[in-house]
Amino acid sequence: MSRVVRFDRFGGPxxxxxxxxPVAEPGPGEVRVALRAAGLNPADYKRRAAPGPYDVTFPAGIGRELAGIVEATGPGVERLVAGDQVFGSVPDGAFAERLVQAESYFERKPLGLDWETAGGLALAGQTAWDALGSQDLRAGDTILVSAAAGGVGTVLTQLAVHRGIRVIGSASRGNHDWLRSRGVEPVEYGDGLVAAVRALAPDGITAAFDLHGADAVRQFLELGVDPERINTNATDPEPFGIRRVGRGPTDLDTLGALAALVVAGRIELPIAAAYPFDRVRDAFERLEIGHVRGKVVLTGDAPVSVELATPEP
Structure with a gap:
């Protein structure tokens, strides 16, 4: 048997x-993974809270990114073997002590990447990578990022700085020092944001990335940012004439590049809090309070009966 997080009605944590x-056996092209850590994302609680754009069939699973150990492989699996340490993003149901999913969703985890960071990296990291890549940006451009200290925001801002792009990021004041330490120029949320950004960038903003919601988009437009240069993954883009740009299909090369940057110390994914598997409600309560720096993760330690391909970090 495997412990799994389910919900059978909409509501709070x-x-x-x-x-x-029961633990399933992997089918063709599938692997069974024993969970070590899984990341929480705002889309998880939005899907759980109320009917919306997400497909939900009760009883529903939850969670979309994780890291763990391959326990078993199905027919036709050639890239991964039992004992491999992996991380990745799945369509649904990541919050399970053991889960069966397609091999194609998982990349090998480098030994230097700890479990908690690996568990929260795949979805947030590739979302940031794909959003940044959707705009034609060059070294010296100036971008504005809302929710710059959140899970996607921390990665997106650091990727941009790494590429020589000037980054202004909105965040609560308690996260400003951390953002400065990563090369980001912080501004505070609220009515004074537009004036603060104008003072920092009197020549204007090249592109803006909304990770917060409609209020941030309104401020981007007030600043004169071209709607074609505004991305959102946090609100309906249609009323504003902007683009919704989130993560594309799982790309293993991108996951590998993100992991390498983290291991090399070029990017940090802060872990705001880690909760054991049976405290999943507490984990969501922490996430939904807001002002989280980086990620909230669940941890699991179900025993595995295979020899690890590499030692656990």
């Missing part, structure tokens, strides 16, 4: 239940 289900 209280609707989440940890239940036991």
């Amino acid at each position: 209280e609707v989440l239940q940890v239940v036991e289900e």
